[in-house]
Amino acid sequence: MPPVLDPQLKRVLAERIKYYNQLGIYDFYRRPVVESSTIQPEQREQMNAKAVMAAGPEENIFEAAVTKPESTAADPAKALAIIREDLGDCTRCKLHKLGRKQIVFGVGNPRAELMFVGEGPGADEDEQGEPFVGRAGQLLNNMIKAMGLRREDVYIANVVKCRPPGNRMPERDECDTCSPFLLRQIAAVKPKVIVALGAVAAKTLLAINASMSDLRGRWYGFRGGTKLAVTYHPAFLLRDPRQKKEAWKDLQMVMTELGLPLPNRAPE
Numbered sequence: 719m720p721p722v723l724d725p726q727l728k729r730v731l732a733e734r735i736k737y738y739n740q741l742g743i744y745d746f747y748r749r750p751v752v753e754s755s756t757i758q759p760e761q762r763e764q765m766n767a768k769a770v771m772a773a774g775p776e777e778n779i780f781e782a783a784v785t786k787p788e789s790t791a792a793d794p795a796k797a798l799a800i801i802r803e804d805l806g807d808c809t810r811c812k813l814h815k816l817g818r819k820q821i822v823f824g825v826g827n828p829r830a831e832l833m834f835v836g837e838g839p840g841a842d843e844d845e846q847g848e849p850f851v852g853r854a855g856q857l858l859n860n861m862i863k864a865m866g867l868r869r870e871d872v873y874i875a876n877v878v879k880c881r882p883p884g885n886r887m888p889e890r891d892e893c894d895t896c897s898p899f900l901l902r903q904i905a906a907v908k909p910k911v912i913v914a915l916g917a918v919a920a921k922t923l924l925a926i927n928a929s930m931s932d933l934r935g936r937w938y939g940f941r942g943g944t945k946l947a948v949t950y951h952p953a954f955l956l957r958d959p960r961q962k963k964e965a966w967k968d969l970q971m972v973m974t975e976l977g978l979p980l981p982n983r984a985p986e
């Protein structure tokens with residue numbers, strides 16, 4: 719039988735949850751509590767490898783507090799609009815003070831089976847308010863076309879919604895602050911497959927600190943039965959075109975999963 723929480727503690731926790739809701743964070747998990755002195759090294763390793771536990775019956779008292787605003791929207795397009803409205807003119811991290819012109823939310827088919835996730839908008843994206851519209855975006859369009867799809871068939875988003883200054887990589891705290899909105903976008907679209915473009919997107923979504931060579935070439939289970947694959951970011955492929963063949967192998971793996979015919983040519 720789960721322990722009963724003190725009423726005062728319940729109120730404090732509820733206020734804390736509401737605070738996180740205001741930041742756009744709605745997903746909470748509980749890890750099992752075990753006395754560390756009783757854990758054998760092999761048991762600790764097994765526990766660390768397991769996924770976090772979902773909240774138990776006692777936490778149902780907070781159900782109203784953690785309900786996402788978009789949870790009642792049956793139409794994914796409406797759900798995405800609600801998430802965008804909740805994001806607002808975001809000032810949750812320091813990026814809003816570092817020269818961004820506008821928030822770059824996401825674009826594409828709200829019912830897409832395939833979703834691409836990059837790291838953050840660049841100068842062209844910041845100017846136009848749409849992800850992947852610069853040189854890297856043109857290459858991504860070619861990659862999508864080579865798969866037999868159109869840009870409007872897929873959904874495209876980034877881990878962070880504001881341009882990092884000088885097109886630098888997003889920092890950990892920026893990713894941590896913005897990624898809850900990305901997770902809500904994913905939950906709204908419900909893609910069959912996510913392709914993480916580059917190490918930042920992969921490490922943020924998978925919470926794995928590994929090299930691209932270790933991350934690529936395999937499937938990862940994600941929320942809601944979605945599968946996730948990792949490939950190179952198009953900006954990296956522009957810097958090192960030799961890796962395009964490797965990226966094409968990743969896309970062919972995705973095509974097979976989605977039941978798409980495999981053409982012989984690779985994207986240019």
